[in-house]
Amino acid sequence: MATTYQMDERRVVERRNPETSLEGAGVWLVIPCYKVKALILRVIDKTPPWVEGIVCVDDACPERSGDFIAAEARDPRVVVVRLKQNQGVGGATLAGYAEASRRGGRILVKVDGDDQMDLGYIPQLVAPILLGEADYAKGNRFTSISHLRNMPYVRVLGNAALSFAAKVSTGYWNIFDPTNGYTAIEASVAKQVMQKRVSRRFFFETDLLYHLGTLRAVVRDVPMPARYGEEVSNLRIGGIIGPFALKHARNFFQRVLGQYFVRDFNVATVELIFGALFLLFGVGYAAHWLSIREGNQPASPGRVMAAALPVMIGVQFMLQAINFDVLNVPSRPIHPYLRTIERMEAEVDA
Known part of the structure; x- marks a missing residue:
């Protein structure tokens, strides 16, 4: 059974320090931007006021998302990073981590720019890190049947299969829904991850878990419902099955060799x-x-x-x-x- 963690904002603040609030926690938002021009301003507008900064990464977007955000966004917390070449969701996220860390971010929350993720769950996501109980937290849509009502059956089956493969290849047997891109990471851990060869494309979230495993970082799941709106996915299931299987097999053998024959x-x-x-x-x-x-x-x-x-x-x-x-x-x-x-x-x- 997956280990989950859920806590409301009030309890997080009380257990951390009764005299402080989430405003001093150093939470920064990292948003990879690629073909999300129509929805990105909604995400920025919904960002809670206690989030200290918002890093929007223009991943060589053909819609020139960076220029659009710089011209239209009215939130003073917004910082735009422009990548000269498209690096995929992983490359854009790591670039956002680097910028947010450089500006003093302590907890880096990654969300997509397509308004698919409910920003009201940020307190639950950062809670395990704030309480010193985890280094990395991620969403899990499989903790309740009610959370899956809006998820297509094909995605349910596909995510279930990918979840088992990820357990084997990463060693995190206590988590589920590895492709969930709604995540939070502690900045010092993010700096360690940025030194590794993490996959830059759609395998990013799972490969990141593998590299977190080599660091012996603690990962926690946070329950949240599946949410789908006007976004258009760039992922094609038929084109990733083969490459994903090979990458899972590679990570599994590398993990076993490193974990049980090299480091221990x-x-x-x-x-x-x-x-x-x-x-x-x-x-x-x-x-x-x-x-x-x-x-x-x-x-x-x-x-x-x-x-x-x-x-x-x-x-x-x-x-x-x-x-x-x-x-x-x-x-x-x-x-x-x-x-x-x-x-x-x-x-x-x-």
Whole structure:
């Protein structure tokens, strides 16, 4: 079951500090802009007053979104970043993270510019980070059947399949709905992510989770309903199934190698090694006997057990390794540690 987190704005403020408000939390909005000229001003107008800044990233938009926002937006918090070449949603988001962090943002909330995301959920999204219980929070539309009423059935099935694949490839077995683009990240963690080779296109949200996993960052789901309006998706399901499957497989093997053979060596490593050896021996022995047997010669009970027993033992080892992996989800946030390092480096430079 996915771990979720939901808290109203009042409780966040009370538990953080009764004398402060969300206005001092350093929350900045990052909005990638590509073919959203008709809707972007609605998103800006709906931004809560306690959000300190709004970074709109013109991702080489053919509608010249950046110029349009600069000319039409009346909110003084708006900052426009223009990219010379289209970098996809991932590239635009990372550029927005960099600009918001440079201007003092501490919690960076990424939303789309198509008015599909309800900005009223920002307090719930930033709550786990404000309380020091997570480094990254994301929306999850699958926590209630009522939240899925407006989602097409094809998207429900597709997101469910992608969610399981993401659990396997990222190691975050406690989350769901990995393609949800409504997210919040602590700025010091975002700086670490920006140093990695995160996918710039539609695989961005899932690949970001993979790289957060390599940092051992804590991720939390926040329940919110699916919402669809006048937006036009640039995503074509048929064109991403193959590439997504390959990228999930690549991330899975890289994660297992890095997590259990490079950065650590633990009981799951032993289970993986012996599980693979027993499986290979059992399957290899059976294949060898089938290749040398004469005609329809039946296998003796001893030969059957010599092949079946290693396979069964190997499967048990693999299941134990999977169980260890499921329980090995990061649980201690890293951003307090990263912030301390930043302060120490600033003092040294001073």
